[in-house]
Amino acid sequence: MIMKIIFIGENEGQMEIINIPVVQAIEPITCDTMDEDFVTIDGNTLNLIGGKGLRRFSFSSFFPSKLYSFVSFLNFRPPKYYIKFFEKYRDLKLPVRVIIIDKFSVTLNMLCRYNFSYTLRDRAGDVPYTLDITEYIIPPNKTTAPVESNKPNNTNTNIDKKTKIKNKVKANANKKPKK
Numbered sequence: 001m002i003m004k005i006i007f008i009g010e011n012e013g014q015m016e017i018i019n020i021p022v023v024q025a026i027e028p029i030t031c032d033t034m035d036e037d038f039v040t041i042d043g044n045t046l047n048l049i050g051g052k053g054l055r056r057f058s059f060s061s062f063f064p065s066k067l068y069s070f071v072s073f074l075n076f077r078p079p080k081y082y083i084k085f086f087e088k089y090r091d092l093k094l095p096v097r098v099i100i101i102d103k104f105s106v107t108l109n110m111l112c113r114y115n116f117s118y119t120l121r122d123r124a125g126d127v128p129y130t131l132d133i134t135e136y137i138i139p140p141n142k143t144t145a146p147v148e149s150n151k152p153n154n155t156n157t158n159i160d161k162k163t164k165i166k167n168k169v170k171a172n173a174n175k176k177p178k179k
Contacts, residue, residue, distance in 0.1 A: 002023065004101040021063065021076060021082075027057050027058045032053035033053060034050030034051045034053055059130070059131055060130040063078075063079035064079075079126070111138065112133045112134060116131055
């Protein structure tokens with residue numbers, strides 16, 4: 001089995017999946033560390049170990065303008081189809097998921113952002129392109145401290161209307177009917 005690269009985009013509940021039709025070579029996947037070197041007062045250099053950086057890789061290929069024998073007819077779409085996908089999610093400023101499958105095994109599955117460049121077409125009518133992929137990590141939700149109000153704290157006004165109604169219904173339910 002040849003290597004497959006799949007991109008999944010999602011916007012307003014609609015999911016789009018594209019399979020890259022022609023996978024040539026993928027550049028090495030890099031993941032820098034966030035280590036920091038500094039010089040001490042006595043002239044020695046120390047290295048502070050930092051966290052993991054973002055994974056990055058790139059690849060170049062072409063979108064075929066016709067169905068070649070080495071392109072699966074299931075994956076074949078006109079070049080504009082792929083160009084519209086990458087331009088759409090770039091312009092929407094939304095990350096997409098990239099999945100790389102090699103030898104029947106998922107070797108990479110991550111959210112990403114990308115730089116996409118392409119040539120209008122070559123002599124055969126195919127569209128050469130390059131994708132520079134950078135891992136995207138969803139920022140963690142930080143809870144913020146409640147903002148204190150300058151209003152006086154009156155406990156009678158802090159009980160909301162629904163709670164008052166519930167309490168009234170419970171009180172009436174416990175009363176015995178009058179005869």
